[in-house]
Amino acid sequence: MSEPIAALATAPGMGGVAVIRLSGDTVYAIADQLTRLSTPPSQRKAGTFAYASLYDAKGDILDDAILLFFRAPKSYTGEDTIELHVHGGKIVPQRVLERLWELGARPALPGEFTKRAFLNGRMDLTQAEAVADIIAARSPRAERAARANLQGRLGEALTPLYEDTLAHSVQVEHLLDFDEGELPDDFFYEAAERLKNLAERAQALLDTWHESRLMREGALVVIAGKPNAGKSTLLNLLLGYERAIVSGEAGTTRDSIEETFLLDGVPIRLTDTAGLRDAPGAVEREGVARAKALLEQADAVLYLTTGEADDLPPAGAIVIYTKADLTAPPPGARAISAQAQPDAARTLVCDALRAALQLSGNETAHATLANERQFALLSTANKALLEAIAAFSQGDIGYVPAAQQLRAAAEALGDILGRTYADDLLDRVFSTFCVGK
Numbered sequence: 001m002s003e004p005i006a007a008l009a010t011a012p013g014m015g016g017v018a019v020i021r022l023s024g025d026t027v028y029a030i031a032d033q034l035t036r037l038s039t040p041p042s043q044r045k046a047g048t049f050a051y052a053s054l055y056d057a058k059g060d061i062l063d064d065a066i067l068l069f070f071r072a073p074k075s076y077t078g079e080d081t082i083e084l085h086v087h088g089g090k091i092v093p094q095r096v097l098e099r100l101w102e103l104g105a106r107p108a109l110p111g112e113f114t115k116r117a118f119l120n121g122r123m124d125l126t127q128a129e130a131v132a133d134i135i136a137a138r139s140p141r142a143e144r145a146a147r148a149n150l151q152g153r154l155g156e157a158l159t160p161l162y163e164d165t166l167a168h169s170v171q172v173e174h175l176l177d178f179d180e181g182e183l184p185d186d187f188f189y190e191a192a193e194r195l196k197n198l199a200e201r202a203q204a205l206l207d208t209w210h211e212s213r214l215m216r217e218g219a220l221v222v223i224a225g226k227p228n229a230g231k232s233t234l235l236n237l238l239l240g241y242e243r244a245i246v247s248g249e250a251g252t253t254r255d256s257i258e259e260t261f262l263l264d265g266v267p268i269r270l271t272d273t274a275g276l277r278d279a280p281g282a283v284e285r286e287g288v289a290r291a292k293a294l295l296e297q298a299d300a301v302l303y304l305t306t307g308e309a310d311d312l313p314p315a316g317a318i319v320i321y322t323k324a325d326l327t328a329p330p331p332g333a334r335a336i337s338a339q340a341q342p343d344a345a346r347t348l349v350c351d352a353l354r355a356a357l358q359l360s361g362n363e364t365a366h367a368t369l370a371n372e373r374q375f376a377l378l379s380t381a382n383k384a385l386l387e388a389i390a391a392f393s394q395g396d397i398g399y400v401p402a403a404q405q406l407r408a409a410a411e412a413l414g415d416i417l418g419r420t421y422a423d424d425l426l427d428r429v430f431s432t433f434c435v436g437k
């Protein structure tokens, strides 16, 4: 039995149409009571729709709606589902939902429709997570990466890895019953070779996380340097509009200013800061303190300088000489003239950022890891595989620990796909969804 649940699937607020999703075992009985059609919903075929008035308990019309009929297992959740397209706004969807509660549905929890889709075998856990990722995507590229995973790219890469690991694990468990002398001489060597291939496949997927994480979370890039170095000028240039005040007066920027722009589909949280100096006033001093704090958190620092002798960039910063039209930069240094040659300046800074943030810029339709959960579990699996390899390379004393490690690897891989799920794992995954998904 799966109890009927309902929720608004569209964003709340003003809009022409609102979509309410209703899913569960008794949704057709509910819809029969909600409408007064000569052919009631329970007698309608899957894949059809009806235009119908919806009635409250007293028999007054709540709204005129379009009903879309889905039948188990061919629906998003895999259950009987009806979508109600009603008028948008604050009042109508709310009144229709309240009527549904009267008729026996209950409000869906965040992600509950997708959780049911997963439990009914409509998708694996990586696909379910991709649904939330499509909604949360902050750039078209992030959306494409999520869509590839919804189509099953990550599942397709992980499933054989999981199944191969499981097969090895089962095989090694069997061998524990053998006497040592009965195993072929090259058994351990061959087992280690086969596991190396699995570990390489795991590593290749782990390598996708760096860029994928930046794509989801964005990268914090801080522009720092002495007063008047041209920081705000560079911020405006990269954003493409005059966001920050630029002036020849030293100490113009006092608060930090953060704006986001996309670099190869990665949201760059570009932050302009107060020029670093022993500031004369309390407000500017606070600005300088904030700038220093931001340097600690940054994924990359663009340090702008005009090359004065006492101007020392922090370690690891991307050093850029500014105002190259006025003073000649040291040979080989990265240098820009933001005003005289804005396009060249933008190209140079973006290339430096790509290198520092290790953005490949390669758009792939391949599997990419999509969240910390997947990364942590795959790291665990990879580590266990490497330890199993090391154990095998010690010969027959290694096969008990190798068997343990293989079991751990298979379990972690199964967890990513939701093959060996626990209730709390599912609650954690689906509670991050929005209601109505």
Ligand SMILES: Nc1nc2c(ncn2[C@@H]2O[C@H](COP(=O)(O)OP(=O)(O)OP(=O)(O)O)[C@@H](O)[C@H]2O)c(=O)[nH]1
Pocket: 225, 226, 227, 228, 229, 230, 231, 232, 233, 234, 245, 246, 247, 248, 249, 250, 251, 252, 253, 254, 273, 274, 275, 276, 322, 323, 324, 325, 326, 336, 337, 338, 339, 340
């Ligand atoms: N000639 C020349 N002037 C520039 C260049 N870049 C910036 N400037 C000028 O340098 C001055 C300071 O620029 P800002 O961008 O305000 O400098 P800032 O680093 O933000 O300064 P503070 O906010 O005071 O820390 C302004 O008068 C800019 O017009 C450049 O490439 N060439």
Ligand SMILES: [Mg+2]
Pocket: 231, 232, 233, 244, 245, 246, 252, 253, 272, 273
């Ligand atoms: Mg400034």
